[in-house]
Amino acid sequence: MTDLTKMTLSDALDGLEAKTFSSVEITEAFISAIEGANSSLNAYVVQTPEKALEMAKASDERRARGEAGILDGAPLGIKDLFCTEGVRTTACSHILGEFTPTYESTVTANLWREGAVMLGKLNMDEFAMGSSNETSYYGNVVNPWRRNGGNAELTPGGSSGGSASAVAADLCLAATASDTGGSIRQPAAFTGTVGIKPTYGRASRYGMVAFASSLDQAGPIAKSVKDAAIMLNVMCSHDNKDSTSLNAEQPDWTKSVGKPVKGMKIGIPKEYRVDGMPEDIEKLWQQGIDWLKAAGCEIVDVSLPHTKYALPAYYIVAPAEASSNLARYDGMRYGVRQDGQDLNDVYSNTRAQGFGAEVRRRLMIGTYVLSAGYYDAYYLKAQKVRTKILQDFQTVFEEVDALLTPTCPSAAFALGERHDDPIAMYLNDVFTVTANLAGLPGISVPVSLDNNGLPLGLQVIGKALDEASCFQVAAELETASGFSSKPSAWWG
Amino acid sequence: MSVTNEDVKKVARLARIALPEDQVEPMTNELNGILNWIEQLGEVNVDGVEAMTSVVEASLPMREDVITDGNRQDEVLANAPRTEDGFFVVPKAVE
Secondary structure, three states: OOOHHHOOHHHHHHHHHOOOOOHHHHHHHHHHHHHHHHHHHOOEEEEOHHHHHHHHHHHHHHHHOOOOOOOOOOEEEEEOOEOEOOEOOOOOOHHHOOOOOOOOOHHHHHHHHOOOEEEEEEOOOHHHOOOOOOOOOOOOOOOOOOOOOOOOOEOOOOOOHHHHHHHHOOOOOEEEEEEOOOOOHHHHHHHOOEEEEOOOOOOOOOOEOOOOOOOOEEEEEEOOHHHHHHHHHHHOOOOOOOOOOOOOOOOOHHHHOOOOOOOOEEEEEHHHOOOOOOHHHHHHHHHHHHHHHHOOOEEEEEOOOOHHHHHHHHHHHHHHHHHHHHHHOOOOOOOOOOOOOOHHHHHHHHHHHHOOHHHHHHHHHHHHHHOOOOOHHHHHHHHHHHHHHHHHHHHHOOOOOEEEEEOOOOOOOEOOOOOOOHHHHHHHHOOOHHHHHHOOOEEEEEEEEOOOOOEEEEEEEEOOOOHHHHHHHHHHHHHHHOOOOOOOOOOO | OOOOHHHHHHHHHHOOOOOOHHHHHHHHHHHHHHHHHHHHHHHOOOOOOOOOOOOOOOOOOOOOOOOOOOOOHHHHHOOOOOEEOOEEOOOOOOO
16 A cells, blocks of 8 residues: 555545545554654644544444544644544643643634544644744754755744645645744745645634634645645634624535636735845746646736735734733643742733743733833834735735745744844745735645755735635646645655 | 833733843844835825724624623633642732
């Protein structure tokens, strides 16, 4: 039999349906692949092989009775940001200790309802704050990709670094992830995988550890555009437990995959051509434009003049919301408590020792910009700049159906390479953060390798609620590029 | 506008994050670096612009004001660092 772990989600579901193999068989294959790889890649922070086999067995029984759900028997990885009942969930922060939820997030509950199998919890930047997965309390994740002829360890990106690494190294069929400033799309681009952040409000935030509530959105990382559509179909739902959950019609996104793009108008925003962008990225973008042109798209040059203000606005809004959300970690009701002379001392010691350096830095910024006298100058101003950014998009979307940009300004970089300057690290998200601020859907699709042999991704940004066009254009790019490269399995 | 060591100590107190004396200066420098970079938002004219609320027009949902959940004492306490007789045990806060 072929190696079951190398299959796409779509093919694996077909194989399960045709009873070519059972869920127990494919689950066992993944459990053994994870055992072999995790000490090198550190993608999983919790492995749940017994639970996985139990779920797989139940799935095989359901299928035998003819009651299989959409994802029945498919082994998945879950970002440690999603609360999973009875399975430790810490958002990879020390402050949550051995926190074991007594409830299930809506996104994961949707997956289990359709029969998916959980392999374990995936590593991430602490509270999703990071772009390289180096802020995790459980250590960094390693990218399965290496530069040609080199063996330097590279970052898989962040914050969903564990999700991206696990999917790229065939340690799950697909994974859940979350995106506050680019945390699905940037790691997808760094690992040759597909990742989509849907419109804000499509996926419920219930049971998802909060970072910045007006920006956080769940989505999948998967091996193909079709796989991402299958996952997103199940992950999204209207949910009364999240007051920002949208009650909007949800199309079957798999139907957009393979739909001809002829006649679509694709905008190319000139502000995404930034200084010092590597030539490989320029070339990749032009290649994408040429492919879409050849497929019958009309290419339109557009302008999004407030693009350069997106990252500074983000670094007010996200830390401000984080400082409010993370106030709950006081060591009283859950997590790790440190001793102190009085109550304030207990709080301060608990938070100083429980949070890592990047989280502390952002909480300090957030507290500062929300403190007396600064709210209007910083937070309110940033929220108004957000409106300007959204208006830029609304103006160009009167003319075009979707936008094409590179996902990131570079390929994966080496671990430790961008430690000294927080702003250099923040610049990773320059092309992705705009979609978060405006609440729009964005997908990253791998299309080529750079001259070091590392994958590069293109991003398609769609109108609000128009994930369908994102899938449609991304699928065209996937087909036209014929991208099928995989990292060579050095991790044994 | 730049922050001073005193500002940083005050913010650390507000954020309830203990900041040892030797970490104050480095934190001040880091925050100033980031805040200076953020200052460029000053260039944007936002006169008459409303603050962003949501991309898709939506109003907050309403529901009947009735009890729909509860009676989960064991679950609520399950992850507490210290409990006793069904209560959270916390440091003394009032003399």
